[in-house]
Amino acid sequence: MEWTRSKRYLPYNKWDAEYLLKLQAQTAASAYRPSYHIAPTSGLLNDPNGFSFFNGQWHLFYQSFPFGPVHGLKSWVHLVSTDLVHWQNLGTALKPSTQFDSHGVYSGSASVIGDKLFLMYTGNVRDSDWIRSPYQNGAWLNQNNQLTKLEKPLITQPQHTTDHFRDPQLLQKDDKYYALIGAQDAATQSGQIAVFSSTNLHDWKDLGYLNFAQKSLGYMIECPNLVFVAQQPVLIFCPQGLDPEIAAYQNIYPNMYLIGSNCNLEKGEFTPAAPLSQLDYGFDVYASQAFTAPDGQSYLISWLGLPEIEYPTDSENWAHCLTQVKQLSLENGQLYQQPVPAIRALRQQPQPLTGRTAASETILTSAPGKHYELELTFSADQTGTLYLFRDIQKKHGLKIDFSSGENASLTVDRSQAGLAFAQKYGTTRRVPLEAHQKLVLDVFVDYSVCEIFINNGQRVLSMRVFPTKDETAITLAGQAQITYNGSWWNLTKTNS
Amino acid sequence: MEWTRSKRYLPYNKWDAEYLLKLQAQTAASAYRPSYHIAPTSGLLNDPNGFSFFNGQWHLFYQSFPFGPVHGLKSWVHLVSTDLVHWQNLGTALKPSTQFDSHGVYSGSASVIGDKLFLMYTGNVRDSDWIRSPYQNGAWLNQNNQLTKLEKPLITQPQHTTDHFRDPQLLQKDDKYYALIGAQDAATQSGQIAVFSSTNLHDWKDLGYLNFAQKSLGYMIECPNLVFVAQQPVLIFCPQGLDPEIAAYQNIYPNMYLIGSNCNLEKGEFTPAAPLSQLDYGFDVYASQAFTAPDGQSYLISWLGLPEIEYPTDSENWAHCLTQVKQLSLENGQLYQQPVPAIRALRQQPQPLTGRTAASETILTSAPGKHYELELTFSADQTGTLYLFRDIQKKHGLKIDFSSGENASLTVDRSQAGLAFAQKYGTTRRVPLEAHQKLVLDVFVDYSVCEIFINNGQRVLSMRVFPTKDETAITLAGQAQITYNGSWWNLTKTNS
Numbered sequence: 001m002e003w004t005r006s007k008r009y010l011p012y013n014k015w016d017a018e019y020l021l022k023l024q025a026q027t028a029a030s031a032y033r034p035s036y037h038i039a040p041t042s043g044l045l046n047d048p049n050g051f052s053f054f055n056g057q058w059h060l061f062y063q064s065f066p067f068g069p070v071h072g073l074k075s076w077v078h079l080v081s082t083d084l085v086h087w088q089n090l091g092t093a094l095k096p097s098t099q100f101d102s103h104g105v106y107s108g109s110a111s112v113i114g115d116k117l118f119l120m121y122t123g124n125v126r127d128s129d130w131i132r133s134p135y136q137n138g139a140w141l142n143q144n145n146q147l148t149k150l151e152k153p154l155i156t157q158p159q160h161t162t163d164h165f166r167d168p169q170l171l172q173k174d175d176k177y178y179a180l181i182g183a184q185d186a187a188t189q190s191g192q193i194a195v196f197s198s199t200n201l202h203d204w205k206d207l208g209y210l211n212f213a214q215k216s217l218g219y220m221i222e223c224p225n226l227v228f229v230a231q232q233p234v235l236i237f238c239p240q241g242l243d244p245e246i247a248a249y250q251n252i253y254p255n256m257y258l259i260g261s262n263c264n265l266e267k268g269e270f271t272p273a274a275p276l277s278q279l280d281y282g283f284d285v286y287a288s289q290a291f292t293a294p295d296g297q298s299y300l301i302s303w304l305g306l307p308e309i310e311y312p313t314d315s316e317n318w319a320h321c322l323t324q325v326k327q328l329s330l331e332n333g334q335l336y337q338q339p340v341p342a343i344r345a346l347r348q349q350p351q352p353l354t355g356r357t358a359a360s361e362t363i364l365t366s367a368p369g370k371h372y373e374l375e376l377t378f379s380a381d382q383t384g385t386l387y388l389f390r391d392i393q394k395k396h397g398l399k400i401d402f403s404s405g406e407n408a409s410l411t412v413d414r415s416q417a418g419l420a421f422a423q424k425y426g427t428t429r430r431v432p433l434e435a436h437q438k439l440v441l442d443v444f445v446d447y448s449v450c451e452i453f454i455n456n457g458q459r460v461l462s463m464r465v466f467p468t469k470d471e472t473a474i475t476l477a478g479q480a481q482i483t484y485n486g487s488w489w490n491l492t493k494t495n496s
Numbered sequence: 497m498e499w500t501r502s503k504r505y506l507p508y509n510k511w512d513a514e515y516l517l518k519l520q521a522q523t524a525a526s527a528y529r530p531s532y533h534i535a536p537t538s539g540l541l542n543d544p545n546g547f548s549f550f551n552g553q554w555h556l557f558y559q560s561f562p563f564g565p566v567h568g569l570k571s572w573v574h575l576v577s578t579d580l581v582h583w584q585n586l587g588t589a590l591k592p593s594t595q596f597d598s599h600g601v602y603s604g605s606a607s608v609i610g611d612k613l614f615l616m617y618t619g620n621v622r623d624s625d626w627i628r629s630p631y632q633n634g635a636w637l638n639q640n641n642q643l644t645k646l647e648k649p650l651i652t653q654p655q656h657t658t659d660h661f662r663d664p665q666l667l668q669k670d671d672k673y674y675a676l677i678g679a680q681d682a683a684t685q686s687g688q689i690a691v692f693s694s695t696n697l698h699d700w701k702d703l704g705y706l707n708f709a710q711k712s713l714g715y716m717i718e719c720p721n722l723v724f725v726a727q728q729p730v731l732i733f734c735p736q737g738l739d740p741e742i743a744a745y746q747n748i749y750p751n752m753y754l755i756g757s758n759c760n761l762e763k764g765e766f767t768p769a770a771p772l773s774q775l776d777y778g779f780d781v782y783a784s785q786a787f788t789a790p791d792g793q794s795y796l797i798s799w800l801g802l803p804e805i806e807y808p809t810d811s812e813n814w815a816h817c818l819t820q821v822k823q824l825s826l827e828n829g830q831l832y833q834q835p836v837p838a839i840r841a842l843r844q845q846p847q848p849l850t851g852r853t854a855a856s857e858t859i860l861t862s863a864p865g866k867h868y869e870l871e872l873t874f875s876a877d878q879t880g881t882l883y884l885f886r887d888i889q890k891k892h893g894l895k896i897d898f899s900s901g902e903n904a905s906l907t908v909d910r911s912q913a914g915l916a917f918a919q920k921y922g923t924t925r926r927v928p929l930e931a932h933q934k935l936v937l938d939v940f941v942d943y944s945v946c947e948i949f950i951n952n953g954q955r956v957l958s959m960r961v962f963p964t965k966d967e968t969a970i971t972l973a974g975q976a977q978i979t980y981n982g983s984w985w986n987l988t989k990t991n992s
Contacts, residue, residue: 017516018508018591021562025574025587029641066517078521088991091521095514145525495584495991 008072050110282461384478504568546606687717880974
């Protein structure tokens with residue numbers, strides 16, 4: 001299908017149901033469909049939205065274009081969970097339906113207000129000349145999961161931004177509502193985070209831009225997300241066009257974060273306590289959303305996909321998935337991301353992996369299945385290569401070079417792993433580690449997803465990999481013998 | 497919506513996708529949607545089809561009309577499983593697409609032939625005068641779950657039947673293929689099971705009707721299903737218009753079975769070894785399908801719904817679900833139906849229930865949740881009432897009167913349980929039991945499903961119940977004190 005503009009923006013009721021059923025069946029049957037990560041039932045998934053805890057359940061939405069693997073007329077699909085691992089897909093929730101969201105219900109957030117959940121989202125509107133007007137809109141979700149959109153926008157585009165003005169994060173602080181909105185400054189064409197405040201949810205005051213960076217961070221900032229991790233402010237955002245000299249990255253657009261020593265939204269101030277850092281060292285994390293739940297913990301979820309890149313499942317008419325939910329913590333001034341406790345319950349029988357490699361590449365297991373967790377600990381001062389998705393001929397696989405010695409680091413090379421894609425943005429990702437420390441890897445594989453947690457979540461690398469049929473094994477190799485200690489587990493599918 | 501004939505038979509590509517997405521969301525959000533039973537993603541589900549083991553997985557299909565809670569243009573939805581409990585829905589598989597199935601892909605079966613799965617199904621065809629022509633068609637499913645329909649029907653309607661000629665069961669026996677087909681005799685308008693044989697799958701020989709009953713069994717027999725349980729033939733079928741004098745039943749149509757001492761399909765003979773019996777003593781079982789798997793065990797699954805009856809979820813635009821899969825065995829000349837072992841793995845923490853009732857109605861647990869298993873053992877010679885879905889006011893609930901004494905029996909009364917429906921066919925079901933024996937109940941509740949296994953599967957009562965919000969508790973009452981011993985467990989959702 002040729003994805004013309006008119007195809008992408010065709011109203012949902014102009015698509016035929018047989019086509020949708022066919023797409024849903026094709027998606028369900030895909031050999032790359034994850035089994036315990038949230039994936040679309042058809043078409044394209046992008047940003048997580050409205051991540052929240054309400055009415056005794058976790059709520060999450062995702063950006064959806066159900067009719068193909070492209071960005072088109074977007075809506076929100078709604079999911080609920082009781083454990084952040086098993087998600088029930090409640091289907092399409094917020095759809096374009098008004099003059100303030102006619103060309104897409106774009107990203108946004110959610111916050112519990114009274115006995116309802118308030119959703120704040122960007123309504124994308126185009127006029128007949130395709131001139132864009134972004135509106136920041138509101139909608140109420142009641143306890144029966146029924147949605148009511150507000151009749152009027154909450155915030156319209158201010159004069160000081162371009163039409164790149166989207167992704168509102170609604171926050172409640174000191175008896176006020178605040179909205180952080182991704183923006184492009186009209187005068188300088190630089191990426192900014194616009195701040196608005198309100199006392200009643202309806203009248204919003206423009207507080208200007210958040211003052212949080214000394215330098216320009218590119219031409220646009222998407223998905224600003226302020227979260228308080230154990231009371232300390234952490235600002236997560238996606239700067240587009242960021243100079244890699246400011247903070248290194250290789251992905252087309254990075255998902256960055258700043259730990260703050262102080263944050264005063266009323267004054268529009270966020271004081272960084274540490275340099276700008278990559279949230280995830282892998283190939284595919286973007287548009288992350290985090291919030292602090294009533295249990296006091298802060299949770300994060302990300303789009304496992306990037307804009308403007310073709311992925312192998314495009315040929316199957318669907319694209320992308322979300323990462324697993326991660327729990328955030330701060331240790332020694334660093335942001336840690338750990339799997340949530342409930343994901344441990346997916347573990348089936350443990351398969352111990354303890355030993356010492358032979359002189360040549362050692363097969364740890366030849367067929368761990370397509371959805372497993374692998375935990376491996378290496379003592380300090382070892383150097384080796386762990387392969388996932390390895391074939392018997394030892395030609396293909398995801399190559400993970402590690403060293404726990406002087407120049408400790410971990411480098412993932414996906415150039416020989418399954419179907420090739422996104423090579424333009426490099427096929428390796430490297431993360432430096434602390435020298436002479438033991439190395440603990442907690443790896444989650446789910447068909448076409450691979451998430452590597454290093455040293456208890458100090459670093460994370462998340463990525464898509466599309467292995468061929470023969471790429472199944474886990475092997476370990478090194479110039480010297482390597483001692484290893486760990487286990488792997490098949491993980492139960494959750495069919496989210 | 498008024499379900500005119502033209503609406504029911506509208507081609508799938510004339511329905512709009514927005515409507516389908518809305519229906520899917522409405523279905524997913526239903527408070528009555530089961531969590532570990534197979535239910536439709538939208539619209540109406542009826543007969544299980546093509547239940548089989550192929551390519552290392554269990555396969556199952558169900559009759560689907562995705563656009564509303566009515567019988568319309570039917571297709572097959574495909575599911576696969578590795579444990580008969582967790583099912584992955586692969587979406588719509590067989591759809592009307594040829595001149596031999598233009599008005600519905602109706603029920604049928606599946607059998608592994610070579611390295612493929614062969615599906616045999618009834619193609620429903622109507623001409624412009626709405627005259628029906630049923631065709632028995634074939635299709636191949638390959639190891640990638642791709643379907644290819646045969647170009648020509650396998651069997652056309654013989655002169656000796658009316659157009660009620662459907663639901664083929666394909667069997668392989670003694671190097672031949674056999675098809676048992678539900679039929680109505682043209683001359684006598686009586687229900688029959690037509691038998692055909694083939695040596696090559698393409699040329700079929702009409703062997704006439706199966707000789708298995710002395711008396712007329714009504715005007716039509718649907719869903720004939722021959723299964724060999726530990727080598728002994730068991731014939732399962734749905735006689736419509738059966739005289740209750742021949743075998744008692746109250747449902748609009750019963751699902752009956754006969755245990756045979758001998759079965760010779762070539763001669764068209766099935767010799768009953770026991771009287772005609774109800775497969776399930778509950779309110780809602782129909783169109784059951786059973787087969788003997790490569791593991792030597794015979795498995796059964798049923799539609800938990802009946803034709804021509806309105807169910808409460810019709811107002812939510814979806815209807816029906818399937819029973820859990822049951823394992824068949826023969827003991828002392830009786831057919832036993834037991835839960836499959838894997839369903840035990842859904843059990844969460846056991847909640848022990850042991851004691852003696854007080855003088856008045858005793859609450860065993862006030863809030864077991866909406867998806868649980870309850871196992872209770874009563875010693876011989878006790879009489880009492882177990883209530884499920886009981887409200888605090890003790891006015892409503894599913895009333896289960898039991899006696900393990902002289903006139904041992906169990907009677908379910910759903911007249912006061914949740915939303916009323918199908919009252920025309922009676923609100924109680926009674927099953928006689930052996931006198932002076934202990935009574936073991938294994939009860940599965942799943943939102944709007946209740947399945948009661950009595951004495952290790954000697955008798956089963958399966959039913960739909962649509963409790964209101966306040967109907968949650970499990971209580972026990974009796975004129976005398978009752979001692980009981982057992983447990984209940986929350987069951988993990990499988991999101992099938």
